[in-house]
Amino acid sequence: MKNPEEIYELLKKEFNETIFGLDKDTPVENIISVDPMNIHKIGAFLKDNEELKFDSLMVLSGVDDANGTKVKDEDGTEVITGGTLSVYYHLHSTVLKHKITIKTSAPRENPEVESVYDVWRTSDWHEREAFDMFGIIFKNHPDLTRILMPYDWDAGYPLRKDYKNPEFYQGMKVPY
């Protein structure tokens, strides 16, 4: 069993500049921020290292940080440019009984994050969901298609803060 500082030190020693920081001011597990284009090997290390053994990805979720510049459209809706979209990985070691949260942020205009599909198979559908809801592109995912919305949905990514619902989908009126 390792505490978050020890986990952070282990990662820092192995990956150095691709580990950005440790956020200890959290209500539950502490959050380690890492680089989105190195998350695959960081994940493999977290899983295979003898002292860490994070064998379970409990959940992977996307987040719209909405920290870009917000501009109001003429019809009153907000459009966000710049800022980041984030992915959170909630990890648990069933062997060593410790937990940690990994966070990685990618720019909103080109939200590319490495897939951890072949580290934790759990991430397969979770990454598809994050792609479906936020438009985060997971590099090297074997089948990155929409999982909840219809395959031909072209109105954007519904959980983004500046999402606008379409008037019609396949001839059906969408608003109330």
Added chain:
Amino acid sequence: MGLLDKEFSDGNIVIARAEDLMNWARLSSIWQLGFGLACCAIEMMATSASHYDFDRFGVIPRNTPRQADAIIISGTVTLKMATRIKRLYEQMPDPKYIISMGSCANCGGPYWEHGYHVLKGIDRVIPVDVYVPGCPPRPEALLEGLLKLQDKIRNESIRKKIA
């Protein structure tokens, strides 16, 4: 209905209007498409089970739309599912009936404002015969809806479909 009011002396012959006879047969054996969507489907299944016993009204689930007379839209209809429901409905032979069960199927329910993925009422896609309000409706409410549908069928005409 007048099926039994003109009995002949030997007791084995009953006369009735063909229309009444057809309607009576139709309303007494409404086979529903075995189809459930959300929490309303749990209530629908409870209605089918022994406590409420849908079968006493002649309602049994059929697992193909080609042998079904009615479809109970029991739950939230997403836009993705709406296209499938439309196809199932089109596969059912006439005469076919639709019971819209619960607030979601009626008008979108709690998803009416922020449900980006929810169809705000199944009547935007297929014609509904009976709306059953509730969230979800109790089995008694669904039974009431079925009785309303039976009333509708009882007054149907051969010449023109009104239900």
